[in-house]
Amino acid sequence: MFLMPSYDGIKNNFRLANANEEEEEEKVLKKVAPYMGEYRKYTVWAAILMTLGIVANVLPYFFLYQIISPLTRGEQIDASYILVRVIAVAVCEILFSILYVQGLTFSHIGAYNTLKNLRISLKAKLEKQPLGNIQELGTGRIKKVFTDDIDQIELLLAHAIPEGIANILIPIIIIVLMFITSWRLGLLSLVPLVVGMFAMGMMMKSGMEKMNDYYESAARMNNTIIEYVNGMEVVKVFNKDGDSYKRFGDVVRSYRDFTLDWYKVCWPWMAIYTSVLPCLVLLMLPFGSMMVLGGTIALDKMILVFCMSFAVGPSVLKALNFAGKFPQLDYKITELEKMMDHPPIKEGTAAFKGNSLDVEFKDVHFGYEDKEVIHGVDLSFKQGTTTALVGESGSGKSTLAKLLVHYYDLNSGSITIGGQDITDMSLEALNDQVAFVSQEQFLFNTSLYENILIGKPGATRAEVLEAAQRAQCNEFLERLPDGIETQAGDGGKQLSGGERQRISLARAILKNAPIIVLDEATAFMDPENEEKMNAALDEIIKDKTVLVIAHRLSTIMNADKICVMKEGKCIAADTHDRLLESCPEYKKLWDASVSASTWKIKEV
Numbered sequence: 004m005f006l007m008p009s010y011d012g013i014k015n016n017f018r019l020a021n022a023n024e025e026e027e028e029e030k031v032l033k034k035v036a037p038y039m040g041e042y043r044k045y046t047v048w049a050a051i052l053m054t055l056g057i058v059a060n061v062l063p064y065f066f067l068y069q070i071i072s073p074l075t076r077g078e079q080i081d082a083s084y085i086l087v088r089v090i091a092v093a094v095c096e097i098l099f100s101i102l103y104v105q106g107l108t109f110s111h112i113g114a115y116n117t118l119k120n121l122r123i124s125l126k127a128k129l130e131k132q133p134l135g136n137i138q139e140l141g142t143g144r145i146k147k148v149f150t151d152d153i154d155q156i157e158l159l160l161a162h163a164i165p166e167g168i169a170n171i172l173i174p175i176i177i178i179v180l181m182f183i184t185s186w187r188l189g190l191l192s193l194v195p196l197v198v199g200m201f202a203m204g205m206m207m208k209s210g211m212e213k214m215n216d217y218y219e220s221a222a223r224m225n226n227t228i229i230e231y232v233n234g235m236e237v238v239k240v241f242n243k244d245g246d247s248y249k250r251f252g253d254v255v256r257s258y259r260d261f262t263l264d265w266y267k268v269c270w271p272w273m274a275i276y277t278s279v280l281p282c283l284v285l286l287m288l289p290f291g292s293m294m295v296l297g298g299t300i301a302l303d304k305m306i307l308v309f310c311m312s313f314a315v316g317p318s319v320l321k322a323l324n325f326a327g328k329f330p331q332l333d334y335k336i337t338e339l340e341k342m343m344d345h346p347p348i349k350e351g352t353a354a355f356k357g358n359s360l361d362v363e364f365k366d367v368h369f370g371y372e373d374k375e376v377i378h379g380v381d382l383s384f385k386q387g388t389t390t391a392l393v394g395e396s397g398s399g400k401s402t403l404a405k406l407l408v409h410y411y412d413l414n415s416g417s418i419t420i421g422g423q424d425i426t427d428m429s430l431e432a433l434n435d436q437v438a439f440v441s442q443e444q445f446l447f448n449t450s451l452y453e454n455i456l457i458g459k460p461g462a463t464r465a466e467v468l469e470a471a472q473r474a475q476c477n478e479f480l481e482r483l484p485d486g487i488e489t490q491a492g493d494g495g496k497q498l499s500g501g502e503r504q505r506i507s508l509a510r511a512i513l514k515n516a517p518i519i520v521l522d523e524a525t526a527f528m529d530p531e532n533e534e535k536m537n538a539a540l541d542e543i544i545k546d547k548t549v550l551v552i553a554h555r556l557s558t559i560m561n562a563d564k565i566c567v568m569k570e571g572k573c574i575a576a577d578t579h580d581r582l583l584e585s586c587p588e589y590k591k592l593w594d595a596s597v598s599a600s601t602w603k604i605k606e607v
């Protein structure tokens with residue numbers, strides 16, 4: 004029987020060639036050990052039981068030998084002698100099954116609990132991450148880590164460790180036994196192993212340079228596919244025969260070409276080791292028979308060795324395959340940790356103890372990665388006033404809003420509420436003070452009612468309904484089949500952009516925080532709805548401290564203060580009338596906004 008290794012298995016072995024195998028295993032175990040916790044004993048027991056199982060699996064060869072041996076010498080044996088050995092073989096087989104199954108059970112208990120620990124620990128790390136970073140990672144990628152990547156570790160933990168150990172032990176025990184039985188045949192048994200290993204080594208050597216290209220080409224293909232799928236809507240509408248299709252085709256073709264190229268180099272060696280390793284039997288038969296004829300070995304011993312040689316090759320192939328999983332396990336865990344490895348957000352533990360709700364940005368510097376996008380913003384606004392942020396797209400308005408709700412830590416400077424630094428207070432304390440309605444709204448796939456309830460989990464039904472009404476939701480809720488009990492769909496897909504925004508607004512209304520941050524809260528609205536919404540907003544923001552961002556300047560011209568942002572700086576902050584006179588940038592924005600609102604589609 005030939006056991007073909009999987010393509011993945013072969014690639015793993017390539018990785019393995021980069022590192023010393025034992026070192027690799029030790030490294031991986033060290034990395035996994037903290038997550039195994041008290042369940043480590045299950046994995047240890049799994050390995051012990053499986054090893055005992057292997058012993059039970061090898062023992063029948065001896066009983067077989069004890070039966071065959073006297074027969075080959077023509078000696079008389081009675082039925083009870085045979086029966087005892089047959090029963091012993093049966094007991095061994097049953098024992099093997101029990102031990103193996105019990106070993107697998109233990110290894111799975113160990114594995115699934117390790118995964119549970121891994122997930123809980125990653126969740127804890129994720130919770131400490133800046134919220135902004137979590138948004139950037141994207142739900143798709145986070146889901147992949149929490150489900151797919153961690154699940155792959157299950158396969159490695161539940162099978163690779165215990166079964167790997169067992170499959171390494173089988174050939175070692177058998178070869179030792181062969182040497183004890185006949186050192187000549189023992190030596191012979193090493194021949195396919197040496198040839199197989201040599202072929203594998205040659206394959207690795209000749210394929211190694213191409214391996215890095217392979218990983219690059221695979222990564223390129225993954226990235227392009229993800230980009231393509233994410234941008235499917237745009238591609239379908241705008242770019243049907245254009246670049247994206249071509250790029251998609253190119254990377255897929257280049258991946259195919261590389262893989263085939265790589266195979267061409269490797270397949271002769273692969274063919275040698277996959278066929279040589281399991282065919283020890285073919286060597287044993289002619290050589291063993293000649294030795295029997297030449298009188299160097301007794302027939303019974305030759306038969307024993309011959310039987311045992313069946314088990315060597317498949318186990319070696321399996322063990323190599325499993326050994327190759329260790330670097331993969333190491334790689335996965337490192338990747339997982341790296342992903343969650345952003346420094347945790349500087350979250351304080353204090354309650355809110357500001358002496359007012361005055362907000363002050365002091366010399367705030369911030370960059371998403373290395374590039375700074377906010378360059379020393381000073382801005383303050385008083386309790387109970389409305390402040391607007393205006394400026395060209397990309398000038399840093401949303402970023403400032405996110406900094407106030409502590410989505411990210413600042414590079415330098417400070418943001419205080421009533422004199423208390425926001426990094427001093429716990430996120431809960433800050434959240435109690437500030438409600439944020441952002442440009443991108445997320446709804447959970449539960450009922451709209453529950454989506455609003457998130458704003459204030461203990462709220463009564465009447466309060467929720469009132470919030471929905473004040474956010475102008477009633478008009479579309481009445482149209483929905485189940486009204487406010489309608490499911491929002493995955494990420495709120497069932498609703499239009501404007502409807503989603505109104506639900507989020509209802510959430511913020513219910514929360515009733517004293518400071519409200521509105522980032523383009525009416526961006527998706529048609530003029531009629533926008534009017535209604537603005538009326539609602541006016542009522543909501545009464546007596547509150549408000550920071551509002553809007554492109555249509557007409558909506559914020561009455562704000563107490565308007566801060567004009569340009570390239571990450573606040574270049575002026577004053578009232579509408581005064582800015583019109585003193586700030587040419589504001590005048591330009593205002594003129595553009597006025598002309599945009601009077602745009603008409605030219606009649607033909």
Ligand SMILES: Nc1ncnc2c1ncn2[C@@H]1O[C@H](COP(=O)(O)OP(=O)(O)OP(=O)(O)O)[C@@H](O)[C@H]1O
Pocket residue numbers: 139371372376394395396397398399400401402403
């Ligand atoms: N998640 C992010 N990662 C990296 N850079 C970002 C990220 N979000 C925004 N930026 C960059 O920061 C700068 C400010 O962006 P911001 O979203 O604050 O602008 P904005 O004034 O709100 O624009 P708009 O009016 O279009 O909403 C831009 O140059 C943008 O490219």
Ligand SMILES: [Mg+2]
Pocket residue numbers: 400401402442522
């Ligand atoms: Mg913005």
